[in-house]
Amino acid sequence: MSLSGAWYLGLAAIVFTIGAIGLLVRRNVLIMFMCIELMLNAANLTFVTFARMLNDIGGQAIVFFVLVVAAAEVVVGLGIVVTNFRRRETTVADDLDSLKG
Amino acid sequence: MVHLGYLMLLLPLAGFLFLVTFGRRIGDPVAGWIGTVAVGGAFVVACIVLAGLLGLPDNGRVVVDNYFTWFSSGGLTVPVGTLVDPLSMTMCMFITFVSALIHLYSIGYMKNDRDYSKFFIYLNLFVFSMLLLVLSDNLLLTFVGWEGVGVCSYWLVSFWFQRESAASAGKKAFIYNRIGDAGFLLAIFLIFERTGTIQYESGPGGGIFGQLHHLDGGAGLAAVLLLFMAAAGKSAQIPLFNWLPDAMEGPTPVSALIHAATMVTAGVYLLCRMNPLLHVTATGSEIIATIGAVTAFTAATIACAQQDIKKVLAFSTVSQIGYMILAVGTGAYIAAVFLMVAHAFFKGLLFLGAGSVIHGLEDEQDLKRMGALRRYMKWTTVTFTIGFLAIAGIPPLSGFWAKGDVLDNTFAHFKVLWVLGLITAVLTAYYMSRLEILAFGGKERFDKVGPQGEPALHAPHEPPWVMRAPLVILSFFAFFAGVLDLPWVHTDNLSSFLAPVFAGTLYNDHLGAGPEWALALADIAAAFAGVIIAWWLWRGDEVYQPKLEPAFLQRVWYWDDFYDTIIGRPAQRLATFCAWVIDVRIIDGAVNGTAELAKATGNAARKLQTGYARNYALGIAIGMALIIAFMLSRTWWG
Numbered sequence A: 001m002s003l004s005g006a007w008y009l010g011l012a013a014i015v016f017t018i019g020a021i022g023l024l025v026r027r028n029v030l031i032m033f034m035c036i037e038l039m040l041n042a043a044n045l046t047f048v049t050f051a052r053m054l055n056d057i058g059g060q061a062i063v064f065f066v067l068v069v070a071a072a073e074v075v076v077g078l079g080i081v082v083t084n085f086r087r088r089e090t091t092v093a094d095d096l097d098s099l100k101g
Numbered sequence B: 001m002v003h004l005g006y007l008m009l010l011l012p013l014a015g016f017l018f019l020v021t022f023g024r025r026i027g028d029p030v031a032g033w034i035g036t037v038a039v040g041g042a043f044v045v046a047c048i049v050l051a052g053l054l055g056l057p058d059n060g061r062v063v064v065d066n067y068f069t070w071f072s073s074g075g076l077t078v079p080v081g082t083l084v085d086p087l088s089m090t091m092c093m094f095i096t097f098v099s100a101l102i103h104l105y106s107i108g109y110m111k112n113d114r115d116y117s118k119f120f121i122y123l124n125l126f127v128f129s130m131l132l133l134v135l136s137d138n139l140l141l142t143f144v145g146w147e148g149v150g151v152c153s154y155w156l157v158s159f160w161f162q163r164e165s166a167a168s169a170g171k172k173a174f175i176y177n178r179i180g181d182a183g184f185l186l187a188i189f190l191i192f193e194r195t196g197t198i199q200y201e202s203g204p205g206g207g208i209f210g211q212l213h214h215l216d217g218g219a220g221l222a223a224v225l226l227l228f229m230a231a232a233g234k235s236a237q238i239p240l241f242n243w244l245p246d247a248m249e250g251p252t253p254v255s256a257l258i259h260a261a262t263m264v265t266a267g268v269y270l271l272c273r274m275n276p277l278l279h280v281t282a283t284g285s286e287i288i289a290t291i292g293a294v295t296a297f298t299a300a301t302i303a304c305a306q307q308d309i310k311k312v313l314a315f316s317t318v319s320q321i322g323y324m325i326l327a328v329g330t331g332a333y334i335a336a337v338f339l340m341v342a343h344a345f346f347k348g349l350l351f352l353g354a355g356s357v358i359h360g361l362e363d364e365q366d367l368k369r370m371g372a373l374r375r376y377m378k379w380t381t382v383t384f385t386i387g388f389l390a391i392a393g394i395p396p397l398s399g400f401w402a403k404g405d406v407l408d409n410t411f412a413h414f415k416v417l418w419v420l421g422l423i424t425a426v427l428t429a430y431y432m433s434r435l436e437i438l439a440f441g442g443k444e445r446f447d448k449v450g451p452q453g454e455p456a457l458h459a460p461h462e463p464p465w466v467m468r469a470p471l472v473i474l475s476f477f478a479f480f481a482g483v484l485d486l487p488w489v490h491t492d493n494l495s496s497f498l499a500p501v502f503a504g505t506l507y508n509d510h511l512g513a514g515p516e517w518a519l520a521l522a523d524i525a526a527a528f529a530g531v532i533i534a535w536w537l538w539r540g541d542e543v544y545q546p547k548l549e550p551a552f553l554q555r556v557w558y559w560d561d562f563y564d565t566i567i568g569r570p571a572q573r574l575a576t577f578c579a580w581v582i583d584v585r586i587i588d589g590a591v592n593g594t595a596e597l598a599k600a601t602g603n604a605a606r607k608l609q610t611g612y613a614r615n616y617a618l619g620i621a622i623g624m625a626l627i628i629a630f631m632l633s634r635t636w637w638g
Helices: A005-025 A029-054 A058-088 B005-026 B030-054 B086-109 B116-135 B139-157 B164-195 B204-210 B217-234 B243-249 B252-261 B263-273 B275-280 B282-303 B309-330 B333-360 B378-392 B398-413 B415-440 B465-485 B494-502 B513-538 B556-606 B613-637
Strands: B063-073 B076-084
Touching: A005 A029, A005 B613, A029 A058, B005 B030, B005 B063, B005 B076, B005 B116, B030 B086, B030 B116, B076 B086, B076 B116, B076 B139, B086 B116, B086 B252, B086 B263, B086 B333, B086 B465, B086 B494, B116 B139, B116 B252, B116 B263, B139 B164, B139 B217, B139 B243, B139 B252, B139 B263, B164 B204, B164 B217, B164 B243, B204 B275, B217 B263, B217 B275, B217 B282, B243 B252, B243 B309, B252 B263, B252 B309, B252 B333, B263 B275, B263 B309, B263 B333, B275 B282, B282 B309, B282 B398, B282 B415, B282 B556, B309 B333, B309 B398, B309 B415, B333 B378, B333 B398, B333 B465, B333 B494, B378 B398, B378 B415, B378 B465, B378 B513, B398 B415, B398 B465, B398 B513, B415 B513, B465 B494
Parallel strands: none
Antiparallel strands: B063 B076
8 A cells, every 4th residue: 555645745845844932932052953953854855755756756856855954953053052052151142143143 | 940849848858857857956046947958959940940930931931830639529639739920939039038037137146046947847837838828729729828827827826825925925826817818718718619620720711710701790799708708818908907016026038037027928929819819800909908908097197106126127017918909809819919019128137237236236126215326236237227218218218118019009090098008108208216215216215214224234235246147138129029019111021921811901001101100109108108297296205205196096096996795705704694694504503403413312212222221122022922913914914
């Protein structure tokens, strides 16, 4: 038995929404990172689903790129978070408002 | 020999370039000698060219040399060329001669000046420009020389620019000249537009003088009046004469060379050069003659009331040039040139004599603090007296013949102006005698009115020989220049030499021997009347008591106040208005308003930057939602 593509897309939409809402409402930088990862993986799932549905390998190829970019982004992002924590003893995003106009 | 005109130009130019490069290094007095030699060389070349010109037949004495084309554009071709003819050579002879003597004099006068070599740089450049003005064969090159002498005059008037009065006198001279120069430019435009050429008498179609039929009626009159405007600026005629007395702020050799002997006669030269054009319209000549006579009279009255020795001579120069302009307006060009030559000698002499007095009295120019200098400065006294007798018109000195020539022609042509001219002759004799008596006669006044009443440090002393020699040489010529053009010699004199230049335009007075003798006696009577009145009024005063010096004359007929009221102060008010209303309110308002607008926009926009990452993320989410909504709407309803 195989599920139709719509299920996967629905799941991806739900995961994406959880990620987006989490990003907007949470204050902890690490949690916000996780939410971004959720959104990226929801997007990946969509790519893979469409690749299956349309019989096009391109969607799966893009997923690899997204994974690589996401990994790199996490490396840099976590580096910033750790450095920031050392200097300011906080991981709360709202405390980092020195770019306020 | 007659084709050496370019060399006359190149020598002072070479002197100028050499002094610009090395002047400061070689300094006093070698720089002065080099400048003098350069101009003296030009004088030698002028003699050679003159000899060559005299070797040509009477009616073939016009030699045009074209060296290269300056530029050509459309129908306008401007060659760089020289026009050697009796008129230009007469000018060149006395310009180079007097200039060389004044260079020599300056070696002594400018000794120990901070900018010794700079002075000779300017003087050499001035002589080059003046010769270019005179020798050029077209109007535009003449204009280049005209501007050249103007700028040298500016530099030399404000040579001691540390003095506020010298700096502003230079500016005044320059601005008055610019007004005249505008007239010159417009005249060149008009003449070119009508005749299609700017060369005097060479080139296709016989130059301007060959195309004069295109300049008839109103255009001709306009061209004449515009040229006269130029001449009035340069030659200090009403209404542009006020700059010349102020120009006396310059060193005295400059006053002698530029503001008496040479540059200020450039206007007279220009009108003489353009004599065929002047002949086209009688009205123009009448206006010129009237202004000349009125200027001569006005300036002579003012000279009677001046107490600065150089100011008296300055107004006297304006007055004498008025005579020349009167002669030009009468059509008696030869009389004008004759007076110009004689005037260069005696006025150059008088200024150098005044310079010698100023030098001897340690920079004292006030006649009130002179007197009895005859006991201290014998050379200066004798030479100055010769100059004074010449300008006063005492026979047989040069001034008598030259001024007589002008007055005879005026008598035959305009009786009213002749009366004015004769009164001016009385005034001339009067103010010069007053000057002579105040400076050299009477009692000593110089150490009695010292600044703090202390006795003077030095007794008045004679200048060194480099300054005395020019005085002696010039006094010789001031005495004998009359033989250039004696009325009863009709060959081999200035008249017959110059006649071909003015063929067909020269006014002939047709006076018989009887009226000529009567007029000569009138001139003599006028001269002696002036001298006697002055002697009777001024002899033997212990202290200076002003006589016949109303404020009206001392303040130059209120000409300066008049210009100040109608031009100066309104212009100043306009400038103030522009500075404090237009500039501050309107221009600065626009600039500052733009800045304020940008600032206000920025202040409004910065509120968007909260610094909270979630707000930016929300912005992204909303933007994405909008984009998706847009795409969906296109899919469903598109």
